[in-house]
Amino acid sequence: MAPVRIFDTTLRDGEQTPGVNLSPAEKLEIARHLARLRVDVIEAGFPISSKGEFEAVRAIAREISGPVIAGLARINPEDIYRAYEAVKEARRPMIHTFVATSEIHMRYKLRKSPEEIIEMTRVGVRTAKSLTNEVEFSAEDATRSDPAFLCKVFQVAVDEGATCINIPDTVGYTTPAEFKRLVGTIRANVRGIENVIISVHCHDDLGLAVANSLSAVEAGASQIECTVNGIGERAGNTSLEEVVMALRTRKDHFGTDTLVVSEQIYRVSRLVSALTGVPIQPNKAIVGANAFAHQSGIHQDGVLKERLTYEIIRPETIGLSSSRIVLGKVSGRHAFSMRLEELGYSVSQEEVDKLFVKFKELADRKRDISDKDIEALVDSELFRVPECVVLDYYHVSAGNRTVPTATVRLSVGSSPREEAASGDGPVDALFKAIDRCTGLCVTLTDYSLRAVTSGKDALGEVTLKITHNGRSFSGRGLSMDVIEASARAYVDAINRLYHSGPEERAQTSAAG
Ligand code: KIV
Ligand code: ZN
Numbered sequence: 001m002a003p004v005r006i007f008d009t010t011l012r013d014g015e016q017t018p019g020v021n022l023s024p025a026e027k028l029e030i031a032r033h034l035a036r037l038r039v040d041v042i043e044a045g046f047p048i049s050s051k052g053e054f055e056a057v058r059a060i061a062r063e064i065s066g067p068v069i070a071g072l073a074r075i076n077p078e079d080i081y082r083a084y085e086a087v088k089e090a091r092r093p094m095i096h097t098f099v100a101t102s103e104i105h106m107r108y109k110l111r112k113s114p115e116e117i118i119e120m121t122r123v124g125v126r127t128a129k130s131l132t133n134e135v136e137f138s139a140e141d142a143t144r145s146d147p148a149f150l151c152k153v154f155q156v157a158v159d160e161g162a163t164c165i166n167i168p169d170t171v172g173y174t175t176p177a178e179f180k181r182l183v184g185t186i187r188a189n190v191r192g193i194e195n196v197i198i199s200v201h202c203h204d205d206l207g208l209a210v211a212n213s214l215s216a217v218e219a220g221a222s223q224i225e226c227t228v229n230g231i232g233e234r235a236g237n238t239s240l241e242e243v244v245m246a247l248r249t250r251k252d253h254f255g256t257d258t259l260v261v262s263e264q265i266y267r268v269s270r271l272v273s274a275l276t277g278v279p280i281q282p283n284k285a286i287v288g289a290n291a292f293a294h295q296s297g298i299h300q301d302g303v304l305k306e307r308l309t310y311e312i313i314r315p316e317t318i319g320l321s322s323s324r325i326v327l328g329k330v331s332g333r334h335a336f337s338m339r340l341e342e343l344g345y346s347v348s349q350e351e352v353d354k355l356f357v358k359f360k361e362l363a364d365r366k367r368d369i370s371d372k373d374i375e376a377l378v379d380s381e382l383f384r385v386p387e388c389v390v391l392d393y394y395h396v397s398a399g400n401r402t403v404p405t406a407t408v409r410l411s412v413g414s415s416p417r418e419e420a421a422s423g424d425g426p427v428d429a430l431f432k433a434i435d436r437c438t439g440l441c442v443t444l445t446d447y448s449l450r451a452v453t454s455g456k457d458a459l460g461e462v463t464l465k466i467t468h469n470g471r472s473f474s475g476r477g478l479s480m481d482v483i484e485a486s487a488r489a490y491v492d493a494i495n496r497l498y499h500s501g502p503e504e505r506a507q508t509s510a511a512g
Contacts, residue, residue: 001256004247005040005223006240007199010272011060012043012072013237014227017278019445019465019472023499024056026275029383030228031060033271037264039067039240040223043096046072047086048079054086061090068134070094075124084131095128098138098166101145101153114149121153125160138166138201143174147182151189158190164197164223165190169212172205172235176215183219199223202238204230209238214246217254228272229280229287241265241286241318249313266319267344267375274379277465277474279448286318289450319344327374329363343371345378355381365480366457373459376452380461380478384492385499388413389438391491396483398426408433410491427486434490442466442494446474449482462489466497473497 011027014020022030027045034042044060045053061069069090071083075097087093099110099120106112112120121137128135137157139150154165167183174182183200187193200216200223202209213224230239244260251257269287273280282289292315302309327335336359337352347355358381363369390411398404406429409418419436423429431444446465451458462477462485473496477488 002222003257003259004217004221005197005199006244006258006260007041007043007070007201007223007225008034008037008039008067008227008240009043009201009225009237010034010227010231010240011056012045013201013225013233014231014272014276015045016233017231017236017276019467020231020276020278020474021472021500022056022275023385023496024052024059025385026383027056028059028063030268030272030275031064033264033268034228035064035066036261037268038259038261040259041068041070041094043070043072043225044087046083048073048082054082057083057086058089061087061093065091068092068094070096070134070136073097073128075099075120077123077127080124080127080131084128088132092134093132094134094136095132096136096138096166097124097128098140098168099124099153100140100170101150102141103146104144105141118153118156121156122160125157125162129161133163135162136164136166136197136199137162138168138199140168141170142167143169143179143182144171147185148189150182151186154186154190154193158192158196162196164199165193166199166201166223166225167216167221168201168225169203169209170201172203172209174202174212175206175208176211179212180215180219183216183221187220197223199225201225203233204235204237204239207235209236210242210246213238213243214254217247217256228268229278229284231272231276231278239285241269245286245313245318248317262317263319264344270375270379271383273463274476275383275474277446277463277476279450279463286313292320327359327363327369328367329360331363331369339371339374340378343374343378347378347382351382362459362480366459370453372453376459376461376478380476385495387491387495388498389491389494391487392416394430394433394484394487396426396430398429404429406430406433408437408487410434410437412438426483430483430487431490434487434494438494440468440494440497442468442497444490445472447486449485452478460485462486464489464493466490466493468497471497471500473500 044057047054047057057071069087071087073079073083083095198221200221202212224243226238226240228240230236247257299310333356393409396406403422404426405422407420417437419433421432423432448463460482465474473493475489475493477485479485
């Protein structure tokens with residue numbers, strides 16, 4: 001059986017995760033990693049949604065080779081032309097167009113009759129096909145649509161030249177057995193379907209997205225749409241790493257696999273988490289911090305005797321290093337740069353130099369530096385936006401019988417600003433002092449702290465989100481001192497805000 005195609009929609013449906021807001025540069029960086037992962041299709045975005053989104057999709061189409069680059073469009077000519085403009089320079093461009101087919105969506109959202117939906121599909125797919133060869137057509141809310149009507153709509157799409165028909169479980173409503181039947185019904189009733197790709201796109205509202213996608217493969221689907229870490233609208237989408245590793249680990253059962261380079265999974269997962277600010281739950285399958293941890297004595301004993309007793313996937317298969325102690329204070333630039341290479345980073349000499357300075361700073365404070373420390377360092381340093389705001393200095397005073405206070409000095413542009421504030425805790429005081437320095441009125445909406453490694457000298461990584469004028473920005477900070485990690489994360493988010501576009505800058509400088 002041919003490999004199952006992986007259609008990655010991290011940059012489109014994944015970006016629809018509440019509070020996620022990726023810059024064009026961040027989207028491009030994720031696309032580079034997805035190409036290294038060798039997904040078949042990258043859905044780079046929804047070009048008509050904003051100018052920035054259009055530019056991001058175009059930049060990805062221009063640079064990335066290997067995967068097909070898709071742009072999403074509602075089924076109207078304006079959307080379709082805009083999507084085409086954004087992807088047309090790709091080696092293999094694709095227009096992905098969609099319309100809803102369920103009674104609920106047609107009646108209440110679109111206010112269109114079934115006949116009108118059929119006509120819109122005809123015109124939309126024909127328009128897309130006149131622009132580019134690869135056209136995917138999706139019937140939104142397919143799993144709550146009348147199957148006979150759904151087959152009629154798909155028939156029109158296939159007759160008009162769609163090269164892929166996609167069956168979305170838009171609201172995560174279906175079950176594995178039901179979805180399998182639906183895929184079977186569509187295969188049996190749409191003429192010419194054997195010549196097109198049958199794709200499925202599941203949401204995780206009932207926690208069934210992966211199971212439903214795999215069930216569809218058993219029914220003959222040839223493509224799965226998914227996102228890294230399963231991010232996406234509401235409860236998210238089918239998780240890429242889970243379907244890929246299920247197909248690989250149980251190839252004996254499914255009789256097929258994907259072309260994904262699984263050793264890249266861990267790296268892409270971390271990157272997506274870092275840039276979206278969406279943390280990975282510790283017990284998440286495949287990429288969670290506990291996914292390969294054996295806690296109970298019985299399990300540890302079993303694994304030590306024979307790892308197959310409790311391990312169905314080798315950690316190295318997803319690119320997880322064994323966290324050896326590798327480097328320390330006396331390690332030189334060459335050893336550091338070699339280790340980066342072994343860990344799979346392809347960084348320029350200039351970046352190595354920058355990272356080496358940070359590595360030395362860390363080595364002065366931490367005796368043994370593990371692969372995980374290095375990965376955290378690289379992720380936090382390489383994906384920084386240019387710094388308009390620089391943290392020069394902070395001092396925090398806190399205790400169980402004192403009012404926490406913080407003094408902060410920042411450079412905003414070229415002007416130093418120093419302010420003090422008190423707060424409900426040391427981090428609150430610190431953030432209030434930073435707000436006074438920037439003059440911005442931001443709201444902290446999310447804050448999480450995790451230890452990168454174990455031990456008293458572990459690096460702490462803070463991930464947080466702020467909102468400003470209805471827009472959300474994530475920030476990350478890394479330090480052995482959690483207060484410093486918090487300050488760095490907050491300043492990182494503020495820099496992303498400053499960096500986010502002219503209208504935002506105008507508002508922020510007016511406020512500042
Ligand atoms: O969930 C959905 O229906 C979608 C479509 C645009 C494919 O994301
Ligand atoms: Zn979706």
